[in-house]
Amino acid sequence: MTPFTTSHPRLVAALAVLTTAALVLAPFFVREANLRLMIEIFTVFTFAQSWNFLAGYVGLMSFGQQLFIGLGAYFVFFVSNTLGLSPFLLLPFSFVFCAGFAALAAPFVFRLRDAYFAISIWVIAEVVRLFISQRDWLGSVSGLPLVATRGMDRSFVATTNFYFAAALVLISVFGLYALSMSRLGLALSAVRDNEGTAAAVGINVWWTRFFGFVLGCGIAGMAGATYYMSVFHVEPGGAFDPNWMVVMMFIVIIGGVGTIEGPIIGTAIYFLLRGWLAGTGNLYLMLLGAAAVVVMLVAPKGIWGVVRTRFGIDLFGTRRRSPVAQKFHQGVR
């Protein structure tokens, strides 16, 4: 049986303070090129974490998370170019826009279950990609440039972008931790594990799932906008590319679904492999796939699952210990 795991809220709070400090100071010590790489790593991590949140915490398996990456990016690019507003001001609204889109789609896609649900979001992503590809006012297939940042100082743009990416990392690590420790987090786990029983303990299953879906999609959208703002150009083929989904699933599956640590490890492995396999062309996607298959066969709970079981480390564990058992263990000591 799984050994006791427990929560360390104080340790996590200390870690949150340290991480925040390190991220705030980073632009003063890191070169601009490395800052850009960090933005990419941070946003790709957030993509993966948003999918991990939906699959491992809410119990919704989506195959179309690239939909929100593209929507968030297009929202910021289009509104900024059209109204002449700063894209940095618009970034938080990309969350609102994507969350709103998810909220409107929810009543329809929630009628579908499991594989049908997963594919339905993919279908919507393809429809949106084709829609944008055929609209000249959205740049059609060649996409949109980001006009507003052209006149701005390069290092200002890189630093500001970095801070948004850093904020996303903090949200998707410590925000997710806080959410899973909350009463609402308990309801999300309950709905994920058994929706019939969740209703039988007084949880409104539909609204709980709705909240999780909207939140996860909004975060993916904001990360998508941040990612594409750092490359100054968005086009439908890239932003709505199903390969985003492959990357997210690779990171989450090899790291460990339903954990906070898993995607951190997965993201590190993904970027290391990508560095080593650069220049192998399409072969690199196949090698990523092969690595994911091996991990799934050897360790279905991912690398973090193995580490947690073997060494009993569970930094971001959210187990609520019972008062009775606490007394019991104090007695034993």
Add this chain to the structure above:
Amino acid sequence: MAPVLQVQNLSRRFGQIVVAHDLSFAVAHGECLGIIGPNGAGKTSVFNLLAGVIQPQAGRILLNGEDITSLSQDKRTSRGVGRTYQVPQPFGQLTAFENVLTAASYGGRLRGAKASERAAEVLALTGLSRKADLPAGGLPLLDRKRLELARAMALSPCLLLLDEIAGGLTEAEVHELIVLILAIKPSLAIVWIEHITHALSAVADRILAINAGTRIAEGVPAAVMADAAVQEIYMGAVLNVAAVG
């Protein structure tokens, strides 16, 4: 004072299958109503109607005099309807404590430390304290059965629906369970579906026998067990099952 549960002319059919036909019964505070009937008689479906999983096509359900027929399952739970499942349905990845805590903090409407205390209390009541921090999905059957009861009790319900809670337990465990249910009985109303009739007779004030969703007999346990129609249908069906098995 109105009875805790009043069921009035409840009917529901799925095509040709009748799970409830013009069923009426009532249960008062401190009382236990047993429901018996052969397999497929519609017992669990009656619970699903009471809990709000399925909607009746006719009839009304009143809880403490208020009509709850159109309320969703989670709203009924918050008003005090607690249920256990025949096949235990825990939140598998959560611990036993977290399973019960979820019930205390949602349907039970308790916050923070009060919810934890209530959860610990019902785990102690059902003898699960030592296993409180183990994942519920890995618990053996008896403990998962106990967890069903603990989770329902954490809601502090006014109406408790027990679905074959004694099924699969040893004689000694059934006895323990009877003692436990007798202890909680004065504080709420119980409807108990059970095949283990001696357990039911020890606790229930009245027994309702149903077949094809229809009432066959109702009354004190001894009288219902002795009823000719009950013996023919209920025991007959049991013999048939035994012959097939």
